[in-house]
Amino acid sequence: MKSHRFYYYNYKTGQGHTYQACRDYFDKHLTILPRVLIDVTQISLKTTIFGHTYESPIIIAPSAFHCLAHVDGEIGTARGATEAQCIYTYNWMYSTMPEEKVLETTGPKFLHIYFTIPIEILEKVVSNAEKNGYRAIVVTCDDPTYRLRDHMLPLFEEASKNIDPDLMKTIITPNMNTVDIKIKENFNKVSITWASLQWVRKLTMLPIICKGILSPIDAELAIKYGADGIIVSNHGGRQVDTTVPAIQCLEDIINLVNGRAEVFVDTGIRSGTDVLKALALSARAVFIGRPILYGLACGGHDGVKNVLEILKRELVYDMACCGVTTIDEITKDILYKHS
Template sequence: MIPPVKALLEQCILLAQQQSFRAIVVTCDHPHKRIQSIHRSVFIQATERKQDKTLTEILYTPNTNIARLKVDERLDDHIPSEKLTWKEFQWLRTLTKLPIICKGILSVDDAKLTLEYGADGIVVSNHGGRQVDSGLSAIECLKDIVEFVNGRCEVFVDSGIRTGTDVLKCLALDAKGVLIGRPILYGLACGGYNGVEAVLNFLKQELIYDMASCGLKRIEQINERILYKYRQ
């Protein structure tokens, strides 16, 4: 029998294909629940004060809007975390022809595994620093991973991106693209659609200004030469 969560994932992937989604992103470095007592309790208190009914209905499956898919379960609730391996990645590969991107990669060793198992992309990420204390920042790991991958798959980055200047630095280190998380949610919480649009416009204008300050007119011109290298 297929575990309920696996059946749910099959439904979500099928739905993603029907909705013309362009890729599947798999978090590869968070195999079990993290103790986040302080942050989680504060978040729950904040959301319970004024809960959006529609948002609640799609809380666990964003962008789907299908109530029957709502579930507060994780894959490791049915498969012990010590048994979660790259075999699950291979299983996902049998479900879809969409590109599969591995998120949470911070080392060359893990980047090597993503290539061996046929990932189409990598997101260099530490999830905003909220999972493991004292971990390396994503941007510290980006260059080594990009150089190792050497064009064999696309490399993206997220975690701690707050300004257009942050975006410029990541692009200068050869990230294919930069993912924005919390700033978008801040904008959404404060101003809904208009808030999200405002955040994106701020980031865009900052990036354009910083590029101009570096004498650059096009994204393709951004390279590592614009970064100052401290020499000991």
């Protein structure tokens, strides 16, 4: 992958303290207490999310511009997810492949949206989501500014002049390339509030997941305005530097929610061991971002599948070492002196 393309995926805001803090929390504050001489010959990763049974608690997080990694783009990602029997979250706004092509893949999918899509388009997308086979809708709530776009666009424009002449064609977003959207200017500058979530809630019967929640206050508001799920996330360390690690906030959010919504976590998860730790803290499932894109870059849909299979194999092995055979058996008991 050309360096500027990799940099877009790998970007962390500021000095990267937020991302590193997530890794440090996984590595230094959550330690595993193995068990021995327990029958672990049969281990299952099956789990239930919003009443549906899935083969794995590992979900592909929404991300943008997959054609920067591989010519197959989001189609390759969706195929890899299908073959690995994992949920794929399709970023409707910033996909480099049209929705109808991605929907030709058969695996389970969540739909990702931003509130900043023009209201007429957003209404149509959300209203059609269930008919298109999506199982839930993920809404990013922590993207109020243009920090990343303002940072990357000059770099991309310069690279396209010399070393990567096809770059700007690669990041075309076909779902957004419609007359209805083109005639609107500054559509990303609309005001978004909790009322936006309340409005989307009225458009669909699908579960709605609010992504980007760290504050218990916001978790309470998310439930109040119609969320069925919450992703505890600091946007992969791409928004505010020195933000609290998402994994550190997970228990506080789960305790506050107290079963009123399903709680997920992302940011910094890089191994099956990390997945196990998140599940031990009562996450319903985890969302994986950058590793999926790196797998896509290395091998297209096979690369995506391989990343997911590696994570699953690591999770199975670590479950065996802890003496648990199902996802429901994973509790804080596997963590050493955690409170």
